[in-house]
Amino acid sequence: MLSVPANRTALDVMRDSDPTTTYSCQQGFCGTCKVKVLAGQVDHRGRAGQADDEMLVCVSRAKSGRVVIDV
Numbered sequence: 469m470l471s472v473p474a475n476r477t478a479l480d481v482m483r484d485s486d487p488t489t490t491y492s493c494q495q496g497f498c499g500t501c502k503v504k505v506l507a508g509q510v511d512h513r514g515r516a517g518q519a520d521d522e523m524l525v526c527v528s529r530a531k532s533g534r535v536v537i538d539v
């Protein structure tokens with residue numbers, strides 16, 4: 469389990485844990501960092517298309533206390 473503090477993105481924390489985590493723009497445009505959401509509510513940010521069960525980890529945040537993603 470990874471905890472994401474308010475001043476960092478989920479992508480930053482994921483990259484600390486696994487430097488091979490894929491990403492590109494880090495601005496929510498390209499969709500490279502998109503992951504499947506298994507549980508929780510996401511505050512969708514960014515402009516790359518996201519279904520309700522997807523998350524752009526470079527910009528989107530958790531709406532619920534916890535979001536479970538499939539990586």
Ligand code: FES
Nearest residue numbers: 492494499501526
């Ligand atoms: S890295 Fe491009 S949308 Fe996240």
